[in-house]
Amino acid sequence: MILKVFFAIINLMEKEDNLMEKIVSLCKRRGFIFQSSEIYGGAAAAYDYGPLGVELKNNLKRLWWEEMVKTRENVVGLDAAIFMHPRVWQASGHLAEFTDLLQECKKCHHRFREKDLPDSKCPMCGGELTKPRAFNLMFETYLGPVKDEASRIFLRPETAQGIYVDYKSVQNAMRLKPPFGIAQIGKAFRNEITPGNFTFRTVEFEQMEMQFFIDPKEDKKWFNYWRKERLKWYLENLGLKKENIRFYKHKRKELAHYAKEAVDIEYKMPFGWQEIEGIHNRTDFDLKAHEKLSGKDLKYYNKEAEKKFIPYIIETSGGVDRAALAIFLDAYTEEEVRGKKRVVMKFKPQLAPFKVAVLPLLSNRKKLTEKAREIYEDLKNCYHSWYDEAGSIGRRYRRQDEVGTPYAITIDFDTLKDDTVTVRDRDTMVQERVKIGELRDYLFKKLM
Amino acid sequence: MILKVFFAIINLMEKEDNLMEKIVSLCKRRGFIFQSSEIYGGAAAAYDYGPLGVELKNNLKRLWWEEMVKTRENVVGLDAAIFMHPRVWQASGHLAEFTDLLQECKKCHHRFREKDLPDSKCPMCGGELTKPRAFNLMFETYLGPVKDEASRIFLRPETAQGIYVDYKSVQNAMRLKPPFGIAQIGKAFRNEITPGNFTFRTVEFEQMEMQFFIDPKEDKKWFNYWRKERLKWYLENLGLKKENIRFYKHKRKELAHYAKEAVDIEYKMPFGWQEIEGIHNRTDFDLKAHEKLSGKDLKYYNKEAEKKFIPYIIETSGGVDRAALAIFLDAYTEEEVRGKKRVVMKFKPQLAPFKVAVLPLLSNRKKLTEKAREIYEDLKNCYHSWYDEAGSIGRRYRRQDEVGTPYAITIDFDTLKDDTVTVRDRDTMVQERVKIGELRDYLFKKLM
Numbered sequence: 001m002i003l004k005v006f007f008a009i010i011n012l013m014e015k016e017d018n019l020m021e022k023i024v025s026l027c028k029r030r031g032f033i034f035q036s037s038e039i040y041g042g043a044a045a046a047y048d049y050g051p052l053g054v055e056l057k058n059n060l061k062r063l064w065w066e067e068m069v070k071t072r073e074n075v076v077g078l079d080a081a082i083f084m085h086p087r088v089w090q091a092s093g094h095l096a097e098f099t100d101l102l103q104e105c106k107k108c109h110h111r112f113r114e115k116d117l118p119d120s121k122c123p124m125c126g127g128e129l130t131k132p133r134a135f136n137l138m139f140e141t142y143l144g145p146v147k148d149e150a151s152r153i154f155l156r157p158e159t160a161q162g163i164y165v166d167y168k169s170v171q172n173a174m175r176l177k178p179p180f181g182i183a184q185i186g187k188a189f190r191n192e193i194t195p196g197n198f199t200f201r202t203v204e205f206e207q208m209e210m211q212f213f214i215d216p217k218e219d220k221k222w223f224n225y226w227r228k229e230r231l232k233w234y235l236e237n238l239g240l241k242k243e244n245i246r247f248y249k250h251k252r253k254e255l256a257h258y259a260k261e262a263v264d265i266e267y268k269m270p271f272g273w274q275e276i277e278g279i280h281n282r283t284d285f286d287l288k289a290h291e292k293l294s295g296k297d298l299k300y301y302n303k304e305a306e307k308k309f310i311p312y313i314i315e316t317s318g319g320v321d322r323a324a325l326a327i328f329l330d331a332y333t334e335e336e337v338r339g340k341k342r343v344v345m346k347f348k349p350q351l352a353p354f355k356v357a358v359l360p361l362l363s364n365r366k367k368l369t370e371k372a373r374e375i376y377e378d379l380k381n382c383y384h385s386w387y388d389e390a391g392s393i394g395r396r397y398r399r400q401d402e403v404g405t406p407y408a409i410t411i412d413f414d415t416l417k418d419d420t421v422t423v424r425d426r427d428t429m430v431q432e433r434v435k436i437g438e439l440r441d442y443l444f445k446k447l448m
Numbered sequence: 449m450i451l452k453v454f455f456a457i458i459n460l461m462e463k464e465d466n467l468m469e470k471i472v473s474l475c476k477r478r479g480f481i482f483q484s485s486e487i488y489g490g491a492a493a494a495y496d497y498g499p500l501g502v503e504l505k506n507n508l509k510r511l512w513w514e515e516m517v518k519t520r521e522n523v524v525g526l527d528a529a530i531f532m533h534p535r536v537w538q539a540s541g542h543l544a545e546f547t548d549l550l551q552e553c554k555k556c557h558h559r560f561r562e563k564d565l566p567d568s569k570c571p572m573c574g575g576e577l578t579k580p581r582a583f584n585l586m587f588e589t590y591l592g593p594v595k596d597e598a599s600r601i602f603l604r605p606e607t608a609q610g611i612y613v614d615y616k617s618v619q620n621a622m623r624l625k626p627p628f629g630i631a632q633i634g635k636a637f638r639n640e641i642t643p644g645n646f647t648f649r650t651v652e653f654e655q656m657e658m659q660f661f662i663d664p665k666e667d668k669k670w671f672n673y674w675r676k677e678r679l680k681w682y683l684e685n686l687g688l689k690k691e692n693i694r695f696y697k698h699k700r701k702e703l704a705h706y707a708k709e710a711v712d713i714e715y716k717m718p719f720g721w722q723e724i725e726g727i728h729n730r731t732d733f734d735l736k737a738h739e740k741l742s743g744k745d746l747k748y749y750n751k752e753a754e755k756k757f758i759p760y761i762i763e764t765s766g767g768v769d770r771a772a773l774a775i776f777l778d779a780y781t782e783e784e785v786r787g788k789k790r791v792v793m794k795f796k797p798q799l800a801p802f803k804v805a806v807l808p809l810l811s812n813r814k815k816l817t818e819k820a821r822e823i824y825e826d827l828k829n830c831y832h833s834w835y836d837e838a839g840s841i842g843r844r845y846r847r848q849d850e851v852g853t854p855y856a857i858t859i860d861f862d863t864l865k866d867d868t869v870t871v872r873d874r875d876t877m878v879q880e881r882v883k884i885g886e887l888r889d890y891l892f893k894k895l896m
Contacts, residue, residue: 031524031621037533039613039742043601044591046531048614051524051622051630058513065506070832073824076479076499077506082635083494083652085485102593111593141587141603143492143651145550145559145641153491155589155603165487166496173479174499175838182499187530187635193593203591204531294487376521384518390623 020270023328024198026343027053030403032328033199045195045202047321052403055353055384057206057324061185063237063350064208064318068183075181075210076174080162082187083143083153088161091289093257094138098157100193101132111135113193137190139203155189160315162186163211164286168298171213178300178311179222183210185320197271199321206320213300213311216284219260222314223281227263230277230316234265238323239348240330244268248275258285265318267326276326277318284310327351331404337429345404346427349447355383356443357400361412363389372411375421375436379409382440383447401426407443468718471776472646474791475501478851480776481647493643493650495769500851503801503832505654505772509633511685511798512656512766516631523629523658524622528610530635531591531601536609539737541705542586546605548641549580559583561641585638587651603637608763610634611659612734616746619661626748626759627670631658633768645719647769654768661748661759664732667708670762671729675711678725678764682713686771687796688778692716696723706733713766715774724774725766732758775799779852785877793852794875797895803831804891805848809860811837820859823869823884827857830888831895849874855891 027033031050036043049057069077089095101114107127114132122129139155142148156162163170163182170182185208195201214222231247234240250262260283264275287310291298301308331345349355356379360372369389376387386405388396393410400408408424414433415421422431423442434442475481479498484491497505517525537543549562555575562580570577587603590596604610611618611630618630633656643649662670679695682688698710708731712723735758739746749756779793797803804827808820817837824835834853836844841858848856856872862881863869870879871890882890 028617029621031618034614034617036529036531036610037536037613038617039738039744039746040533040535043529043531043533046529048529048610049527050614050618051526054525054527054632057527071828073828073835077502078499079497079502079505081484081491081494081496081652083484083491085488085491087488088485109594135593139589141589143639145583145639146557162484162496165485166482166498169476169482169486170479170498173477184502191591191593204529290487296487298487380519380521387521 019329019332020198023325023332026332026345026402027328032056032403045192046204047199047202052353053324056327056347056351057320059351059353060238060323060327061208061320064233065183065185067233067237068181068208068210072181074176074179075183075212076170076176078163078166078170078182078184079186080159080166080184082156082189084156084161084165086153087293088165088290089138089154089157091293092161092164092286093289094154094157095136097257098137099134100137102135102193103129103132105129111193116194135193137192139189139191157190158188158317159184159186159207159209160211160317161286163209164290164313165294167211167213167287168296171300176213177302179212179214179218181210181212184208197269199325200269200271200274202321207317208320208323209315209317211282212314212316214314216309216312219281219283219312219314223261223279226314226316227279230279230318231265234276234323234326237348238327238351240267240326244326244330246273248273256280258282267322267329269325269329274322275319276322277316280315280317282313282315284312286313287311342398342401344401344426347404347406349406352404352406353384354386354400354403354405355407355447356385357396357405357408358385358387359393359396359408359410360389361393361410367416368411368413371415375409375411375439379439379443383443397424397429407446409439467777467780468646471773471780474780474793474850475776480504480851493640494652495647495650500801501772504775504795504799505768507799507801508686508771508775509656509768512681513631513633515681515685516629516656516658520629522624522627523631523660524618524624526611526614526618526630526632527634528607528614528632530604530637532604532609532613534601535741536613536738537586537602537605539741540609540612540734541737542602542605543584545705546585547582548585550583550641551577551580553577559641564642583641585640587637587639605638606636606765607632607634607655607657608659608765609734611657612738612761613742615659615661615735616744619748624661625750627660627662627666629658629660632656645717647773648717648719648722650769655765656768656771657763657765659730660762660764662762664757664760667729667731667760667762671709671727674762674764675727678727678766679713682724682771682774685796686775686799688715688774692774692778694721696721704728706730715770715777717773717777722770723767724770725764728763728765730761730763732760734761735759790846790849792849792874795852795854797854800852800854801832802834802848802851802853803855803895804833805844805853805856806833806835807841807844807856807858808837809841809858815864816859816861819863823857823859823887827887827891831891845872845877855894857887 032053034048036046102111104111105122105127108125110124142151144151248264248266259280261281265277266273267276287298299308331347333344335342358376360368379385406426410422419436420433424431480501482496484494550559552559553570553575556573558572590599592599696712696714707728709729713725714721715724735746747756779795781792783790806824808816827833854874858870867884868881872879
């Protein structure tokens, strides 16, 4: 019995490791994600989004922006620079606290995170280790030709601070009153000692986050509001499976230095439940610190109510790359069709890189390919479309399944007679004949 | 006569300086562009796009992506990491050649670009200068905790190299045959000694570029093709004024080390004609260099034709921030309306941050505001819309003019009787009465 359980667990672990391998391989083969600078052996923990990956990622970011900015009257956007004034990181606490404790081997000079060490010897050579020393996770560089303290700047380790230091300018320009939000998508950088798990933990990553400025008395209410809104977005807008998503509430001792309350939205990755978004009550920690260090009044002043206060901030901070990885894992499906394995990426149509594939039944019949191109040229202005005439129609369907194209349109000999085409549904594989003149409307109803 | 010409020139210069000042001021006041970290006195030559700026910039990037990727069968997208393998910059020539010659004052230690110096004394203190020394324009940082040669990496000074090192992976995954293109939008970084002119020259900037891989024999043809296509885009898709755009062909001695032929698309900025995009014939310079240094075969191999060659590359490299600045300058219009000055940003509707403003005639009549909100709630799902009830209707129109909103919808007392609203055209200021039920269609025809 115990052996049986043991093997069941091993099996499960293999299956899940396997899934990660399959995703990495499919992503590379089909142009979703490549390792950066692969011809030089790769750049450590950096990845490039290929032709299909960039479309999916853009769709993801667009859906987020529509949800968070375009359809909300009290949330506006921002795109702050990666380079900021160095004092920002002094106020935010990143300069002092954003550190890992590292120990160096006195013999081989490798460095290790204190918490990763099984005992106090070097795992590489058995040598003696130094005492733990703080190592800051911010990447630093120098502005201008002189390398000194005065010219040292940092790559932002989070996008949030750009919103905080601009909040008064934004509030004034847009004449906003709390509760209001500022949303941003952008890159951030952390010199992680142990990146890994494909695109899950990388030193360069993209955040999509919204900072919501509120009356401090209403923090509980808004924290709960955003917690629910954000979960709903992953389930309904991205279509992730309910069983793969959960909340994880931070215990008091786990809270970051700025947080009063924090909950993670976690996704069930093959390597365990992992955070894909955090919702934090950051209180007035950041604005107070910036007010103190900059000497600028960062209070919100309401003339009518004669109220003056530093807003509390509820933050929803998601990882673009992590959400994309969750989408890949969630969509990956293997099915048996007439004794053969079919791999389908069951993306929500709004996320799929291409919406429509246009396929002439045969590539060596001019009448078929001409008609197919005509249809492709018409559709591509409405939907991101892909024309493909290489290989058997069965293989072409499989190729489209593997990249998650929701609809495949085939131009066959009947098309030449009656101006109809077949439209194949990715998930059901059912084919319907549709009049060419009605294609746009047909697809519009299916895809919107 | 000579005096008259002199004063005319002075007048013109003042007017143009003035325009730049007006743009900077409007951008800040209305939430298009803020200086980064302004509460700390600003970060050198870094800017943040505010709520309206980020929408305009996103529209600009989306239009480019539609033009270059979505509607072209032979161009695909990519989003490569900012961090790349350091050898990339060795192959590209950036490590050796991407330098400024600087001279340092032996007394006050300020540094100057050799070419900026009027004579060979320090312009700050008159002290003696050192001999010119090469200073690399790439920002460097260190990956991991150890700062040594092996861990030194760079912030990419151009996005192009990400495309070059990935080109075989992309070509394989998408089964592309020359001529084909790979397009990318992303940030790049250059440690410019003399940034300036608002967002025109900054150390952190965004590029939108496409690399077109061709048979070397066809380089003339494709260079000319892209030259024309790109000019057309600025004129027709962005709607920039013809008199503000021109080509500048590089003379032989001006060509970059990788270029065989180069032409700039220049915009007439208040500070002179300036490059906003470059079209370059980069030949096989980059791919050859990467092939040599990486030891990987980067030839394109065509089985059917039994051809094997390193493609030539025609590059179209545009600056997102520069195009945005050109759009601001081009759109800025002052008009006299009934004795008063009106400032209008005459953006092409596709570029405008908001498409529609919804304005109840009065804010203190519940029936008007309720109806207005109803219309706003309906329209916001189709068009980025803005609800505004603060201040007189005349002031609200002016506010919308200043941020370039093409249509303003006013809900007045007639609305409550006959379910019509007025739609005001930003440019003509003409108001038309439209049935609420027909609003969506009316706007669709105007905005598409």
